[in-house]
Amino acid sequence: MHQEIRQAQPVPAPQRTQPTSTPVPEPIAPVAARYMAAYQIAVDMLLEARTYAQRKGLPLEIRCEDVRCLAATLMIDAQRGDAR
Secondary structure (H helix, E strand, O other): OOOOOOOOOOOOOOOOOOOOOOOOOOOOOHHHHHHHHHHHHHHHHHHHHHHHHHHOOOOOOOOHHHHHHHHHHHHHHHHHOOOO
């Protein structure tokens, strides 16, 4: 994954306009989008696991480290192409 780094260009001052009802999100780099997706999936998976554990009467605490580790695992699996 090689990305070209370019020198930043000056940004013109914003012009005053009427605010739009829905802000348009700025595009992000593809690699950033993949990392964000991995973190979002990790959070969803851990929340589901906690709900399941609670139904079984087991307390399950989720920490930032759990999210980070699971997201990293998801990224590794994605890079391997899940070829198991």
